[in-house]
Amino acid sequence: MGRNGDLPPDFWDIPPWSARGCKGMKVNGGKIPLEVQFAYRQAVELSRQGNYEVAFQRLKQVVTAAPRFAKAFNEMGNCLTHMGRDLEALSKFEKALKEDPSFQEAYYNRSMLLEKLGRRERGTGGITN
Numbered sequence: 001m002g003r004n005g006d007l008p009p010d011f012w013d014i015p016p017w018s019a020r021g022c023k024g025m026k027v028n029g030g031k032i033p034l035e036v037q038f039a040y041r042q043a044v045e046l047s048r049q050g051n052y053e054v055a056f057q058r059l060k061q062v063v064t065a066a067p068r069f070a071k072a073f074n075e076m077g078n079c080l081t082h083m084g085r086d087l088e089a090l091s092k093f094e095k096a097l098k099e100d101p102s103f104q105e106a107y108y109n110r111s112m113l114l115e116k117l118g119r120r121e122r123g124t125g126g127i128t129n
Contacts, residue, residue: 036069040069055079056079
């Protein structure tokens with residue numbers, strides 16, 4: 001186990017380039033602390049590597065520190081979708097949209113999931129071309 005008990009031993013060894021692009025990240029007008037931004041980037045990288053459960057656990061820490069961080073809720077939804085937990089994923093996409101009603105990626109993800117679940121009537125809401 002790693003420093004945090006439930007994380008793999010190499011969790012803190014994620015390359016420093018994953019923190020690039022974090023500076024100045026904001027959520028609903030308030031600046032997100034750099035540590036939280038870095039944790040978010042780590043979670044995104046973990047997700048890209050297919051470590052969805054570890055990424056999801058890291059994102060839970062992120063939204064505890066920044067409870068209005070729409071991108072983190074959207075990424076949680078992506079992880080949950082990959083883990084086959086579709087209804088939970090849907091609630092995370094909805095939370096992302098509640099925090100940022102103009103977040104097109106969350107609309108798209110929600111739309112794709114609703115289509116998968118056979119609920120097309122709500123699937124395209126909010127998407128503009």
